[in-house]
Amino acid sequence: MFWNKLFEPLEYTLSGILVSDVGRKRTENQDNFSFGEFVNGNKSNSIRLEIQKVTLPQAYGIMDGMGGEKLGAQASLEAAGFFSDIKRDILEILPKLDTKGREKVFTSLIYSLNEKVCQMALENNVKQSGTTIIAIFFVENRAYIVSVGDSRIFLIRNGEVTQQNKLDTMNITITENGVEKQIRGGLSQFLGMDASEYELVPHIVDLKLKEDDTFLLCSDGLTDYVTPEEIGEAISNKSGVSSVDYLLGLAMERGGKDNTTIIRLDVKAKGTESTVSE
Known part of the structure; x- marks a missing residue:
């Protein structure tokens, strides 16, 4: 009995907090999210939400509507709404799949989200609209990260911070006063692309959880500064x-x-205290 308990896998809970803010320059909050049962359906300029000790499985995401495209706020809302509707089904089947099976599910999710954004643009007589996505699925003792675009997710473990996802940014080299430097250009892929012309390849990461892991998801409004x-x-x-x-x-x-x-998400073993709201 003792050895069984000693090597029994940990069961984890999550506590977290979300903040979303329109910022100082924009007049519309084009960011959206899936946080528990909530999306920013009213496109509120400022919002704060908290969760405490929720049990797994869970999934969360940030969708950053592209300001350079029309209807960016609607694109992110479409993606957030569909993600929230489908995430429970995905969480249910993930433990039954191998690596290739999970990749197929996540790729199908991205293509379905892309289709939703494209359909919204078509219905509104807009040539193109767009949003990025960063999402994380917590199942048993693992975290699966899926992203397209330039929003980021960081893992903070034992005081060390590491970015977990690749970015789809295109850097442009320019020469200024005889010195070459790189500036950030557009995105090589995003939700809202013409999938018949361009292939969408989501970035997928599989991580084993450890107690006291913290994940931070954010739109580029944070990492720009x-x-x-x-x-x-x-x-x-x-x-x-x-x-x-x-x-x-x-x-x-x-x-x-x-x-x-x-979005900040703190991983704890069941029965331990969380410090999210302190």
Whole structure:
């Protein structure tokens, strides 16, 4: 009995907080999300949500509507709504699948989301609309990360911060005063692309969870102004509410030109205390 208990897999819970803010320059919040049962259906300029000790499986996501395309807010809302509707079905089947099976499911999800955004644009007589997505699925003792675009997800483990997903940004090299430098261009892929002409390839990461892991998902309204090191320091040294308020405050102080959405998720073994709301 003792040995069975000693090697019994840990059961995890999640506590978390979400903030979404329109920023200082934009007049519309084109970010959206799937956080528990909530999406930003009213496209509110400022919103805060919390969860406490929810049991797995769970899934969360941030959808950043593209300001350079028409109906960016509607594109992110379409993606967030469909993701919220389908995530329970995906969570149910993930434990039954091998690696290739999960890749097929996540790729199918991305193509379905892409179709939803394209259909919305067509119905509104818009040539193209777009949104990015970063999502994380927690099942048993694993986390599966899926992304398209330039929103990011960080893992903070034992005080170290590491970015978990690849970005679909295109860098452009320019020469200025005889010096070459790179500036960020557009996106090589996003939700809302013509899938008959371009192949969508989601970035998928499979992680084994450890107790006290913290994940931070964010739109580029945060990472345009705040470094990964600053994110890791804030998560490691501040409680849930304090950390996201601090990070959002930094982004606003340094310009706040874009909408900013942040989700912090803390992984705990069942029965341990969470510090998200302290």
